[in-house]
Amino acid sequence: MAISEYLGSRKNIAGSVCGLAGLALTFTGLAGAYWPVVVAGLYGAGALVAPPERPALPDFPDPSARLDEVREDFGRLGRCLADVELPPGAAGSLDELTGLLAALLEPGWVAEALARDPEGVHVLSRMVRQDVPEAVDTFVRARWWHRLAPGQEPPERHLERQTGLLRREAEKLAADLGETESRRQETHTRYLEDRGGDR
Incomplete structure (x- = not known):
């Protein structure tokens, strides 16, 4: 998968949402000194649990x-x-x-x-x-x-x-x-x- 395709993929979007949650934890002080690991770990978890991309169906004429x-x-x-x-x-x-x-x-x-x-x-x-x-x-x-x-x-x-x-x-x-x-x-x-x- 090309980088441009990955940026708009479900995995990246889910990982980014979870990474933002990690940043929120950091700003509230719950992540502590290990905030980069928490943010990266939540991003990875979000990317892993996101549903896979569906291939586009062929466009058959009706x-x-x-x-x-x-x-x-x-x-x-x-x-x-x-x-x-x-x-x-x-x-x-x-x-x-x-x-x-x-x-x-x-x-x-x-x-x-x-x-x-x-x-x-x-x-x-x-x-x-x-x-x-x-x-x-x-x-x-x-x-x-x-x-x-x-x-x-x-x-x-x-x-x-x-x-x-x-x-x-x-x-x-x-x-x-x-x-x-x-x-x-x-x-x-x-x-x-x-x-x-x-x-």
Whole structure:
């Protein structure tokens, strides 16, 4: 520990307070001729009994900050998807999914409920940053190869299935958040009922 750090440490502060008590004893005449030993001894005792310094905790971003980052990434994803030409069925399925994701990410009480659910933030982040981009990218690549070698299952069917699966996952996330809010409401009702019953 550097000298400048030690000067502001708990050990130095506690030792200094005890050393001042030693000086007070000296001025009242209780320390006698051995006052330097008394002052130094009390300083040392105070420094020994002081609680140790706690290391600073890492400054992790709170979930709402993570949600803001996901919201920004979702905006970038939307601009990217606008440039992709999709067949009507796949486009409709993707629009349903992105509409649901937009509703979950919209600032307000829904986003606040989501921010209290780190697993939900992770699921949404994975969809926005990995699952949807990968589904669209693989569709674009497979469509090019399908044009060269037709006869295989059309790539838009895979995209529709993928977006359908992702939509169900997002719907489950929304349902779980709604259930959490319902339980919160029920808990508040029970609290009010119990509080009223105590009177």
